Amino acid sequence: MPELPLDFPRAWVEFSDPEGDAEAPEQVFRVDLTWLTSSWTCIFGRGCRGVYDDRPTDGCCTLGAHFSEPADEKRVGTWVRKLAPGTWQRHRQGRPGAGGWVETDPDGARKTRVVDGACIFLNDPDFPGGAGCALHHQAFAEGVDHVQTKPDVCWQLPLRRTYRTVERPDGTSYLQVTVGEYDRRGWGEGGHDLDWYCSGNTEAHIGTQPVYRSMEAELRELIGDAPYETLAAHCEAAMSARRRLPLLVHPATAAARRPKRDASRR
Secondary structure, three states, rough: OOOOOOOOOOEEEEEOOOOOOOOOOOEEEEEEEHHOOOOOOOOOOOOOOOOOOOOOOOOOOOOEOOOOHHHHHHHHHHEEEEEOOOOOOOOOOHHHHHHHOEEEOOOOOEOOOOOEEEEOEEEOOOOOOOOOOHHHHHHHOOOOOOOOOOOOHHHOOEEEEEEEEEOOOOOOOEEEEEEEEEEEHHHHHHHOOOOOOOOOHHOOOOOOOOOOOOHHHHHHHOOOOHHHHHHHHHHHHHHHOOOOOHHHHHHHHHHHOOOOOOHHHO
């Protein structure tokens, strides 16, 4: 099944920050119910084709990860110091004297260094310490969630959080926090050049839980515990209303659930 179009009808809901002023909220959350109730799940290592067809085992790690802010880089750095050669394949290349694990892109932004064609923390499929992100493995080994160990953009994908200030007619304003799908366009102009991408592809809409449950830890980190509880309640209501409101079902989820045609009957 090919990747589905980027634009289609979606259901959104807005709600005020439950911890803020109910009469004059300064922060309002706007969330994509269609995406958060979809059956998307990460299929890294079990069907993911990678963003470039010549590196199918990289997932979305090929380009390295840009840091959202200095604090993001600093937090990751505390975990990098805990990595050992047995869990990080490119431990030697990541040492300060060998180039380190951070580089600066042409625009001056800080990011994880690319070594051997991909992020320096990506272990190859045959690495004895485990394939995939060394920082993810470190989180598992220490019994913590990977939102603590990995760069922000890595644990957030394919969730996308954006901000904008909304002016009210009375001259007041509020901060609108939008949480939705990180589709190809989230990567900028280069997103359209990716050979494969998961969020709108039926191959990745095979999860046993909706996104708002499977990525609960990530959502709580993005918006806070109280807002998450409100978000979850809206998502549950949306799932109950799906038969009456088809736009609540992500097209890739719907397509993934359709019965496959028996090739012998063609």
